[in-house]
Amino acid sequence: MSPNARRLLSFLGILAVLVAVWEGYKWMGTATGGVWPGTGIDLPVRTNERSMPHTWDIIIALLRPARRGGDMLLLVLLKAALFTWRSALLGFVLGSAVGFGLGVLFVRSALAERGLMPHVVASQTVPILAIAPILVVWAGRLNVTRWLVVAVVSAYLAFFPVAINTLRGLRSPDATASELMRSYAATPNQVLWKLQVPAALPYLFPALKIAATASIIGAIVGELPASMPDGLGRAILNFAAAFSAAPEKLFASILVASLVGIGFVGIVVLAERILIPPSRRLEDVGEAAGPRGRALKEVVA
Amino acid sequence: MSALSLRGVEKVFNPGSDQEVRAVHGVDLSVERGEFISVIGPSGCGKSTLLRLIGDLTPPSSGTVLVNGKTPAKARLDRDYGMVFQSATLLEWRRVQANVELPLEIMGMDAAERSRQAAAMLELVQLDRFANHYPWQLSGGMQQRVAIARALVFKPSILLMDEPFGALDEMTRERMQSELLRIRAETGTTVVFVTHSIPEAVFLSTRVVIMSPRPGTITEVVDIDLPEPRSDETREDQHFFELLTGVREGLRAVEDS
Numbered sequence: 069m070s071p072n073a074r075r076l077l078s079f080l081g082i083l084a085v086l087v088a089v090w091e092g093y094k095w096m097g098t099a100t101g102g103v104w105p106g107t108g109i110d111l112p113v114r115t116n117e118r119s120m121p122h123t124w125d126i127i128i129a130l131l132r133p134a135r136r137g138g139d140m141l142l143l144v145l146l147k148a149a150l151f152t153w154r155s156a157l158l159g160f161v162l163g164s165a166v167g168f169g170l171g172v173l174f175v176r177s178a179l180a181e182r183g184l185m186p187h188v189v190a191s192q193t194v195p196i197l198a199i200a201p202i203l204v205v206w207a208g209r210l211n212v213t214r215w216l217v218v219a220v221v222s223a224y225l226a227f228f229p230v231a232i233n234t235l236r237g238l239r240s241p242d243a244t245a246s247e248l249m250r251s252y253a254a255t256p257n258q259v260l261w262k263l264q265v266p267a268a269l270p271y272l273f274p275a276l277k278i279a280a281t282a283s284i285i286g287a288i289v290g291e292l293p294a295s296m297p298d299g300l301g302r303a304i305l306n307f308a309a310a311f312s313a314a315p316e317k318l319f320a321s322i323l324v325a326s327l328v329g330i331g332f333v334g335i336v337v338l339a340e341r342i343l344i345p346p347s348r349r350l351e352d353v354g355e356a357a358g359p360r361g362r363a364l365k366e367v368v369a
Numbered sequence: 370m371s372a373l374s375l376r377g378v379e380k381v382f383n384p385g386s387d388q389e390v391r392a393v394h395g396v397d398l399s400v401e402r403g404e405f406i407s408v409i410g411p412s413g414c415g416k417s418t419l420l421r422l423i424g425d426l427t428p429p430s431s432g433t434v435l436v437n438g439k440t441p442a443k444a445r446l447d448r449d450y451g452m453v454f455q456s457a458t459l460l461e462w463r464r465v466q467a468n469v470e471l472p473l474e475i476m477g478m479d480a481a482e483r484s485r486q487a488a489a490m491l492e493l494v495q496l497d498r499f500a501n502h503y504p505w506q507l508s509g510g511m512q513q514r515v516a517i518a519r520a521l522v523f524k525p526s527i528l529l530m531d532e533p534f535g536a537l538d539e540m541t542r543e544r545m546q547s548e549l550l551r552i553r554a555e556t557g558t559t560v561v562f563v564t565h566s567i568p569e570a571v572f573l574s575t576r577v578v579i580m581s582p583r584p585g586t587i588t589e590v591v592d593i594d595l596p597e598p599r600s601d602e603t604r605e606d607q608h609f610f611e612l613l614t615g616v617r618e619g620l621r622a623v624e625d626s
């Protein structure tokens with residue numbers, strides 16, 4: 069079986085397990101009246117239709133009109149997702165560029181790293197919910213289109229993993245490689261572009277995958293204070309408000325939001341496949357082994 | 370003018386701190402153009418440090434180093450040094466050809482000329498058939514030959530080698546030694562070669578420099594008057610064995626002291 073087929077199969081398998089756990093828990097709760105079997109202890113989550121709609125009801129809700137006589141919910145959500153994704157994509161690009169730039173700055177200047185790194189780290193501990201309205205208000209005075217503001221909120225979350233991993237990647241070449249460059253009397257820019265950046269690429273992609281998902285979360289959250297009517301943020305808020313009446317719609321929007329995230333990460337993975345040969349790819353797990361760990365794994369006759 | 374002249378060279382790491390290390394002490398050495406000098410000594414005696422002082426990878430604490438009559442910094446900017454370390458340190462994202470072209474690229478040579486010179490160099494190390502391979506597709510010995518090609522492609526006047534064959538098996542090692550002598554005969558490069566193998570030092574060199582344990586200083590310089598060109602027969606020559614013994618005794622003397 070090809071590795072791709074195996075990956076797809078394990079994805080579907082895990083999906084099936086998740087559905088089975090959801091439905092199994094629901095079935096058990098219904099059978100016992102909401103307690104653990106044989107005890108009087110309440111289950112942590114109620115299993116009625118309000119708390120946990122059937123998985124198939126969620127799928128069916130996607131295929132029904134969102135409101136009487138309107139478009140299919142799936143279509144409505146996909147439209148909203150596309151709108152959100154536009155901000156997220158720009159935020160991703162913006163954030164990645166800023167993150168990469170910071171990585172380069174830090175590797176060039178220990179002073180900049182010492183001075184700025186604590187702020188970079190602190191920036192991520194400030195809740196994005198607090199940052200977003202501030203940015204929206206500031207940008208409102210500057211008359212910037214609102215979806216661009218949302219992109220900035222999204223970039224705020226996306227830049228961090230890229231900055232950290234870029235720095236790590238730029239530092240990854242052996243000391244001897246740097247000494248060789250020195251012996252060729254290479255300029256700092258030549259060292260950067262011919263040694264450090266190519267060495268950093270395998271480190272960059274895992275960060276870009278995180279940045280892709282973070283940028284979508286940033287965009288969804290950014291849409292709320294910007295009171296954008298068209299994005300996933302508003303849709304989720306609306307369905308959350310109507311949760312008790314139609315819980316399956318909120319679950320459906322969560323499903324679509326995560327599909328957008330998966331799609332976005334998929335694009336990054338595709339780019340990685342094209343740009344980084346297998347021997348240099350870092351696994352997302354256990355990347356500490358580094359690209360050299362597997363260098364001699366395959367030997368061409 | 371000598372290719373290399375060291376006068377009272379001293380290197381102290383972390384001076385004044387409790388981690389102070391006197392790595393190299395009072396080294397005087399003069400090397401003529403075209404010589405092949407091996408530096409041998411117990412591990413940790415400062416051989417690599419000496420090489421790095423010559424190559425402007427670390428500054429001396431005192432004393433003077435002159436390379437072709439220039440300071441090491443000037444010599445480095447003039448691209449007088451080719452360097453080969455124990456690990457080949459090839460750039461894994463570049464094919465063999467592109468690895469050898471790297472120094473020329475940095476010098477700003479145009480692509481056609483670069484490609485021609487790198488190809489010629491790969492032929493010299495007999496790897497022209499592997500120009501389009503990636504480093505990980507080559508054996509350790511082949512990788513090291515690429516590293517040598519890369520070090521020589523811009524025709525440096527002095528080649529600094531730090532245990533370049535240290536990670537290779539004995540058979541490959543001897544083949545690489547003969548190869549190195551053949552290449553050097555064609556290029557006429559001056560070589561400073563760090564090793565801890567006595568036969569390797571004797572086989573390759575015009576002179577063997579013996580260093581004492583820390584702080585490393587030169588205790589003896591042994592002239593290797595073996596006939597040129599050296600070959601596998603050299604290794605069985607009676608005089609080769611006498612010289613081995615001479616170097617071994619020189620080393621034993623410093624280790625016992």
Ligand SMILES: Nc1ncnc2c1ncn2[C@@H]1O[C@H](COP(=O)(O)OP(=O)(O)O)[C@@H](O)[C@H]1O
Nearest residue numbers: 382383390392411412413414415416417418419
């Ligand atoms: N950058 C450094 N900082 C501190 N000590 C060093 C440094 N480089 C080498 N040394 C010390 O200097 C001594 C000589 O090292 P080195 O020249 O590498 O020895 P050799 O190559 O002969 O084995 C060793 O004790 C080593 O620990």
Ligand SMILES: [Mg+2]
Nearest residue numbers: 416417418531
């Ligand atoms: Mg050493």
